[in-house]
Amino acid sequence: MKHPNVSNNVIRRMPRYLRKLDELTEAGVSRISSGELGRQLGLTPSQIRQDFSCFGEFGQQGYGYKVTALRAEIASILGMDRGYSAILIGVGNIGQALMCNFSFSTWGFDLKAAFDVKPEIIGTNYEGIEILDMATLPEYLADNHVDVAVLCVPKAHAVSTRDLLMKNGVCAIWNFTNVELKTPDIPNENLVVENIHFSDSLLSLGYFVSYNNDEKAAQAAKLNKSTL
Amino acid sequence: MKHPNVSNNVIRRMPRYLRKLDELTEAGVSRISSGELGRQLGLTPSQIRQDFSCFGEFGQQGYGYKVTALRAEIASILGMDRGYSAILIGVGNIGQALMCNFSFSTWGFDLKAAFDVKPEIIGTNYEGIEILDMATLPEYLADNHVDVAVLCVPKAHAVSTRDLLMKNGVCAIWNFTNVELKTPDIPNENLVVENIHFSDSLLSLGYFVSYNNDEKAAQAAKLNKSTL
Incomplete structure (x- = not known):
């Protein structure tokens, strides 16, 4: 590899x-x-x-x-043939959407379990993936090898959950929290992060829309002027 | 700008x-x-x-x-001060998660309406955004200015929905379909696309995980050899 x-x-x-x-x-x-x-x-x-x-x-x-x-x-x-194991943390709307709609197995990932703090959903499951009590995460990680954590917790819990994961040996995070998890004090080899930053993507789109509109307006103005 | x-x-x-x-x-x-x-x-x-x-x-x-x-x-x-208007097409799990969790207004976008084909959800709303009948989209676009369409339809409908949007004057798409919407036959100035490709991001993460594991294994092997 x-x-x-x-x-x-x-x-x-x-x-x-x-x-x-x-x-x-x-x-x-x-x-x-x-x-x-x-x-x-x-x-x-x-x-x-x-x-x-x-x-x-x-x-x-x-x-x-x-x-x-x-x-x-x-x-x-x-590395799709390596059989990565994954867990998901934070079963809100986006976590739920990923569990129900995103085919982890198609891309070589085995989503083993999800974790949340809400008593009313602990013990239930989505698409066969059980939702476990967040309090049992360290225990779970002691017993199970996990390559990747899919992080969908609220912003305020992003950094503390990252620290909990790293402390328990998970060094790769698929990050949906919109918080920067790589900070200067964490060496590169200790943590791999891939971000889905929805807002960054939408803001870039906005920029290109405005840019195109301004281009068109400028061209129209030029045309207008030349036909005066 | x-x-x-x-x-x-x-x-x-x-x-x-x-x-x-x-x-x-x-x-x-x-x-x-x-x-x-x-x-x-x-x-x-x-x-x-x-x-x-x-x-x-x-x-x-x-x-x-x-x-x-x-x-x-x-x-x-x-261009966050420009007041972009947006619609969302395809209210499945991901569309729903965006409507409920993603704060469009924070980023300068006004999400005006959502569209779907499922009769049981047409007329309902999420967070005050009404779900309209997909069949009324052309009519809606004739009456309302829309800067950006958030595309969350199933893969099989991605290209036909893009064409419908472009035909009705929407030339910017925030694309969640995992289908490439920019094709060589569409001039750049006619369509702006920003993609959220979940699988691309997860696969890159997988690569970096494997790479790190291999690095560590190689270092361990070297260490082992030197202590023999």
């Missing part, structure tokens, strides 16, 4: 390739050139070849990529 | 600055140096100064940034 010289940007493109290859498989496409793959993804063929060359030789000159073989290689690069 | 020479990477850091500044305000911090801001965000002071310099002069040499003033500048850069 170790790919010490591969940049984060390359890694982050891998899931996108995987999704595209799944789409191609569904559409009955069995072989694709880097040119066509690039066209469909808005990337240059040379960037695609360069990305894959970080991990070995997958394609064949003038012949393209075999979709299923490339898909298997990327799945393996991403 | 127009900032033609600002890279997307700079834009995408702006919401992160905004979140940090909100945290600082909450913590009662009124002034911060680029050095301290950088330390807290894992960025270099010069990168921070460079990012802000794209938009004008916000700080004062040797004096730092005024937190509330900088926050206001960034909010304005992002």
Whole structure:
């Protein structure tokens, strides 16, 4: 697995390739050139070849990529065959939506249990995943290996839950709390965090909308002026 | 608003600055140096100064940034004061979670209505947002200005809903469908998309977990060997 010289940007493109290859498989496409793959993804063929060359030789000159073989290689690069175990903490709306709608197993993750503090939901389950008492988390982690915690607790509990997880040996967090969990005092090798920052994404969208509107307004003004 | 020479990477850091500044305000911090801001965000002071310099002069040499003033500048850069209007399409678990938990108004968006095809939820509402019949969407868009559509429909309906939106003048989509909506045949200026790709994020996390595990295993093996 170790790919010490591969940049984060390359890694982050891998899931996108995987999704595209799944789409191609569904559409009955069995072989694709880097040119066509690039066209469909808005990337240059040379960037695609360069990305894959970080991990070995997958394609064949003038012949393209075999979709299923490339898909298997990327799945393996991403460690989808490793059987990660996960727990979810905080069964509010977003936690519930993930438990009911997000297919963890499709992506190689086994969601083992969820944890919450609300007595009325402890002992119930969503899609077969039992909701356990948050107070039993340290005990659970002593008895069960957990690779990843999906963190959906309210903002105010984000940092304390991170600390509890790290203290009990969980060093990877899928973070839905909108709080920055990586702080300068935590060494990189001790904690891996991937964030879903809804607001960051929406704010970027807002920026691009305004930018487009201003562009159009400026063009219209220019046109107006030239036709005066 | 127009900032033609600002890279997307700079834009995408702006919401992160905004979140940090909100945290600082909450913590009662009124002034911060680029050095301290950088330390807290894992960025270099010069990168921070460079990012802000794209938009004008916000700080004062040797004096730092005024937190509330900088926050206001960034909010304005992002267009949060423009009063964007939004609709949500597809009130399943994720759509529901967004309607109930995500504070659109905090980020400058006015969520006006939601749309779905299920008769049993049409006419009901979440947090005061009414769920309207999907069949009435074109009519609604003819009568109401909408900047952004939040797309939470099942995968199979993603592309057809995008086309319906574009046909009716909505050219910005916040995309939760896990389907690529930007395709080579759609010019950039005609459609802006921001994606929340849950699986991409989780797969990247998986990669970094495996990478860390392999690193540790390799170090342990080396240590073992050297103590033989």
